[in-house]
Amino acid sequence: xxxxxxxESTKGFVTKLFVLVTALxxxxxxxxxxxxxxxxxxxxxxxxxxxxxxxxxxxxxxVAFAAEHxxxxxxxxxxEAFLDQVMRGNADIASIELADAAGRVRYAAGRKDTAAVxxxxxxxxxxxxxxNIGTVRVRISQAxxxxxxxxxxxxxxxxxxxxxxxxxxxLLVVMAVSLFKPIEGxxxxxxxxxxxxxxxxxxxxxxxxIGRLAEVYNSLARRLNEMFRQLVDDAEEVRLGQIxxxxxxxxxxxxxxxxxxxxxxxxxxxxxxxxxSAHAVxxxxxxxxxxxxxxxxxxxxxxxxxxxxIAGMSMQTAIGLPIAAFMLTIAVVTPIVGAVxxxxxxxxxxxxxxxxxxxxxxxxxxxxxxxxxxxWRVLSGAGYAIVYLACQGYIAQNSLPESRAQGMAMFMGxxxxxxxxxxALGGILADQIGMRSTFVVSGGLCVAAALAxxxxxxxxxxxxEEGLRRVKLSDFRVVLTxxxxxxxxxxxxxxxxxxxxxxxxxLAPLFLDQLGNTSSETGRVMMIYGACTxxxxxxxxxxxxxxxxxxxxVTVGCGLAGLGLLxxxxxxxxxxxxxxxxxxGIGHAMSIAPQLALVPESCPQACAELGHTTVxxxxxxxxxxxxxxGPFVASLLIGIGGxxxxxxxxxxxxxxxxxxxxxxxLARPGSxxxxxxxxxP
Amino acid sequence: MFSGLTGRxxxxxxxxxxxxxGLTSLLGYNKYKLALANIVEGRFRFVLGDIKNTLDVxxxxxxxLADLRNLQELLDREKTADDQIQLIEVFDADGTVVFSTDRxxxxxxxxxxxxxxxFLTTTEAWKLHEEDGHVIGLTLIxxxxxxxxxxxVSYSHAAIDQKLAQIGLDLGQIxxxxxxxxxxxxxFGLIIVLGRPRRQLESMRQSIGQFLVPGGVAVPSVTDIxxxxxxxxxxxxxxxxxxxxxxxxxxxx
Numbered sequence: 001x002x003x004x005x006x007x008e009s010t011k012g013f014v015t016k017l018f019v020l021v022t023a024l025x026x027x028x029x030x031x032x033x034x035x036x037x038x039x040x041x042x043x044x045x046x047x048x049x050x051x052x053x054x055x056x057x058x059x060x061x062x063v064a065f066a067a068e069h070x071x072x073x074x075x076x077x078x079x080e081a082f083l084d085q086v087m088r089g090n091a092d093i094a095s096i097e098l099a100d101a102a103g104r105v106r107y108a109a110g111r112k113d114t115a116a117v118x119x120x121x122x123x124x125x126x127x128x129x130x131x132n133i134g135t136v137r138v139r140i141s142q143a144x145x146x147x148x149x150x151x152x153x154x155x156x157x158x159x160x161x162x163x164x165x166x167x168x169x170x171l172l173v174v175m176a177v178s179l180f181k182p183i184e185g186x187x188x189x190x191x192x193x194x195x196x197x198x199x200x201x202x203x204x205x206x207x208x209x210i211g212r213l214a215e216v217y218n219s220l221a222r223r224l225n226e227m228f229r230q231l232v233d234d235a236e237e238v239r240l241g242q243i244x245x246x247x248x249x250x251x252x253x254x255x256x257x258x259x260x261x262x263x264x265x266x267x268x269x270x271x272x273x274x275x276x277s278a279h280a281v282x283x284x285x286x287x288x289x290x291x292x293x294x295x296x297x298x299x300x301x302x303x304x305x306x307x308x309x310i311a312g313m314s315m316q317t318a319i320g321l322p323i324a325a326f327m328l329t330i331a332v333v334t335p336i337v338g339a340v341x342x343x344x345x346x347x348x349x350x351x352x353x354x355x356x357x358x359x360x361x362x363x364x365x366x367x368x369x370x371x372x373x374x375x376w377r378v379l380s381g382a383g384y385a386i387v388y389l390a391c392q393g394y395i396a397q398n399s400l401p402e403s404r405a406q407g408m409a410m411f412m413g414x415x416x417x418x419x420x421x422x423x424a425l426g427g428i429l430a431d432q433i434g435m436r437s438t439f440v441v442s443g444g445l446c447v448a449a450a451l452a453x454x455x456x457x458x459x460x461x462x463x464x465e466e467g468l469r470r471v472k473l474s475d476f477r478v479v480l481t482x483x484x485x486x487x488x489x490x491x492x493x494x495x496x497x498x499x500x501x502x503x504x505x506x507l508a509p510l511f512l513d514q515l516g517n518t519s520s521e522t523g524r525v526m527m528i529y530g531a532c533t534x535x536x537x538x539x540x541x542x543x544x545x546x547x548x549x550x551x552x553x554v555t556v557g558c559g560l561a562g563l564g565l566l567x568x569x570x571x572x573x574x575x576x577x578x579x580x581x582x583x584x585g586i587g588h589a590m591s592i593a594p595q596l597a598l599v600p601e602s603c604p605q606a607c608a609e610l611g612h613t614t615v616x617x618x619x620x621x622x623x624x625x626x627x628x629x630g631p632f633v634a635s636l637l638i639g640i641g642g643x644x645x646x647x648x649x650x651x652x653x654x655x656x657x658x659x660x661x662x663x664x665x666l667a668r669p670g671s672x673x674x675x676x677x678x679x680x681p
Numbered sequence: 682m683f684s685g686l687t688g689r690x691x692x693x694x695x696x697x698x699x700x701x702x703g704l705t706s707l708l709g710y711n712k713y714k715l716a717l718a719n720i721v722e723g724r725f726r727f728v729l730g731d732i733k734n735t736l737d738v739x740x741x742x743x744x745x746l747a748d749l750r751n752l753q754e755l756l757d758r759e760k761t762a763d764d765q766i767q768l769i770e771v772f773d774a775d776g777t778v779v780f781s782t783d784r785x786x787x788x789x790x791x792x793x794x795x796x797x798x799x800f801l802t803t804t805e806a807w808k809l810h811e812e813d814g815h816v817i818g819l820t821l822i823x824x825x826x827x828x829x830x831x832x833x834v835s836y837s838h839a840a841i842d843q844k845l846a847q848i849g850l851d852l853g854q855i856x857x858x859x860x861x862x863x864x865x866x867x868x869f870g871l872i873i874v875l876g877r878p879r880r881q882l883e884s885m886r887q888s889i890g891q892f893l894v895p896g897g898v899a900v901p902s903v904t905d906i907x908x909x910x911x912x913x914x915x916x917x918x919x920x921x922x923x924x925x926x927x928x929x930x931x932x933x934x
Binding site: 013016017020028029031035036039044047048050053054055057058061089092148152156160163164166171174175178179190191193194195196206208209210213220227228231235241247251254257258261262428432 | 689694700705708717727728762848851855856866870875878883912915916917923924926930
């Protein structure tokens with residue numbers, strides 16, 4: 001309608017805005033990081049010098065003691081072993097050298113390239129009986145300081161990434177609420193007016209350019225309606241004063257000809273046109289999922305700290321209980337809530353869901369034991385399921401069938417973005433303020449999400465009364481009779497969900513902790529999975545659509561996800577676990593969207609009978625079974641052969657599923673792919 | 682300026698900038714605190730270990746703790762070399778101080794909880810946080826595995842607190858400086874970027890506003906709202922025409 005609402009113009013403006021904000025945030029955080037690291041370097045170096053001096057004094061004292069007992073400096077025995085022993089306990093020292101009075105180095109330990117510029121040198125004299133017999137040279141390892149400082153840099157990078165994603169989410173919301181939604185309203189109302197429909201007024205929610213434009217249009221519409229009402233009043237007056245039926249008909253004819261061409265408001269008030277925006281739930285959903293994702297890197301460690309021996313249950317199984325309880329709650333609550341969600345509408349459902357979540361997080365923070373924590377996690381799981389459904393329902397209700405895929409992509413975008421930043425920031429916070437406090441932060445974020453929703457989705461926002469058809473028990477029978485669907489669920493969906501919760505949420509944090517990683521480092525590793533899914537899922541979906549090879553992409557993706565977890569058998573190391581998470585992320589990114597596309601393809605009859613949405617609902621519920629049993633499968637495998645065998649076992653399960661899925665489809669060459677439009681998210 | 686669309690976007694972005702730089706500084710501060718505590722504690726652990734090694738050599742030769750010559754001199758030298766050290770003491774199996782850098786403490790018994798902790802943690806250094814400083818200690822074990830006593834180093838956290846306060850101030854200045862500097866650039870950048878859509882919206886408002894000129898329908902020549910222009914003109918014309926018709930009918934009777 002208008003030049004401004006033209007998509008090219010809007011896209012260019014939004015691109016400029018995002019580029020500006022990204023560039024300045026990166027520069028600002030980069031400058032802050034540079035200055036902070038500089039200050040730390042300046043302040044920590046003297047502290048390392050003091051330690052080097054203490055070591056130097058100790059060594060000098062020992063050598064002087066020997067000299068005072070008549071042992072010549074050049075004939076000291078076992079000095080290098082002694083220096084090596086000192087070095088071993090002090091990673092911040094690069095080397096220790098003992099030079100004689102002439103300056104010749106007689107004994108040395110540590111790095112041989114200590115003349116390198118990256119070391120600070122501290123020299124202390126060795127005096128025996130009042131005579132100088134040599135010098136102790138202690139070199140401080142700059143590499144140690146750099147390692148300490150690199151930790152800060154990693155944290156800064158994580159904060160920067162999180163800040164950028166949050167900035168983008170907030171900007172999207174501000175733009176949607178302040179600009180796109182009102183512009184859409186203006187476009188629709190002006191378009192209707194251009195076809196002669198003057199019944200609507202625009203909401204004036206602000207006094208900015210858009211508010212003023214709306215006010216001006218409202219004045220125009222009001223004036224036209226006043227003119228029309230005046231005409232109707234005049235006509236009525238003339239009509240009432242007449243007894244001649246033909247004249248009355250003439251007057252009525254004039255008015256009816258006008259109302260045939262134009263639409264004016266019936267009463268005195270114009271109807272306010274308020275468009276709904278799918279973005280209204282994006283930011284609250286992002287914050288809500290972010291709150292849950294924050295606990296991923298440390299939850300198993302936290303459970304282990306609360307663990308007290310339970311008769312007949314291994315520690316690993318006990319650790320898996322709260323994770324499985326959370327997943328089971330989601331699986332159980334989803335169909336129950338789905339049945340009543342439409343009655344209350346997404347806004348109310350979101351707010352209802354936020355309550356158990358907040359209580360669950362705060363309760364988890366103060367949990368006194370394992371069973372307490374299970375109870376709190378059940379509450380959080382119930383809240384999570386309700387909020388997830390509310391947002392999904394809102395998108396489904398407020399998008400047209402032809403743009404529903406875009407709406408779901410926007411929904412998944414918020415979930416993926418939260419999956420990238422949540423674990424990383426959660427890990428940092430757990431290291432710095434503690435795991436319990438991080439749970440409190442999660443509770444606070446849920447409150448923020450609920451407040452954001454109240455602000456962004458007013459109670460009077462349009463909410464269709466009729467929702468989507470919900471899944472019934474009989475639907476499972478209809479869908480599971482299709483062998484293609486069953487193969488997809490048994491070989492692909494369930495094994496991958498088992499591995500997702502069993503490996504990524506349960507095993508990986510414990511294994512990384514065992515390998516000596518901090519929560520921050522675990523968070524960074526888990527972030528890799530989120531980053532892969534966020535970046536690659538849309539690309540993989542587009543590629544799979546373009547080559548029409550969903551089945552092959554799913555098989556290859558799941559194969560990669562499983563293969564990546566096998567090299568850990570060579571050596572249990574953080575590097576190989578990172579490789580595993582990376583392949584797992586890439587594999588899942590490749591297979592998530594094509595899996596969903598395969599669902600209707602694998603059971604066309606069930607889709608015709610029940611509809612795509614119901615079949616997808618059945619698929620979702622079945623794959624959640626995998627999420628529930630994942631931690632138990634992982635704990636069983638840990639019990640059999642430790643974390644290495646458990647990790648490889650998870651990989652083998654996913655890989656075997658992929659191979660069987662591939663073989664199943666090779667054995668059924670007739671089942672050609674049927675490309676259905678608009679089903680990939 | 683901050684009440685309109687531009688203002689809302691500026692406030693959002695500056696708030697994110699504030700959070701990003703603020704969080705960066707806060708996390709940096711915490712990291713520094715941990716790194717400083719590790720380095721400082723590492724230094725005193727080394728001093729502690731060094732004294733314990735000296736004691737071990739003598740004890741393994743069968744010399745009783747109380748009979749160690751030169752030990753007092755060593756403790757005094759270590760305390761003098763580091764102004765953060767408050768106290769170095771060696772105690773026997775009963776918890777009685779046998780050597781101390783504070784001579785008045787010799788013969789006194791260490792607090793009950795210190796002694797308990799010392800004899801519970803025999804394989805590694807133990808640590809206590811006291812009101813005026815930190816205490817780290819190591820337990821001396823005889824060659825037969827029996828606890829003989831221990832050595833403690835108490836160091837002040839005033840110097841660490843002072844350093845942390847200074848670093849907090851430095852980080853505060855960095856945070857304010859970066860936010861102010863980049864904030865200004867950001868505000869101007871946003872004003873420039875948002876200028877075009879604002880002007881377009883203003884142009885639309887003026888165009889529609891011209892319909893409201895008293896006494897007529899002065900139609901603006903803005904192509905964007907051509908359809909609206911035609912429609913409004915037609916509606917006004919039709920209402921005027923209908924008015925005339927009704928007056929005509931009324932007049933004819």
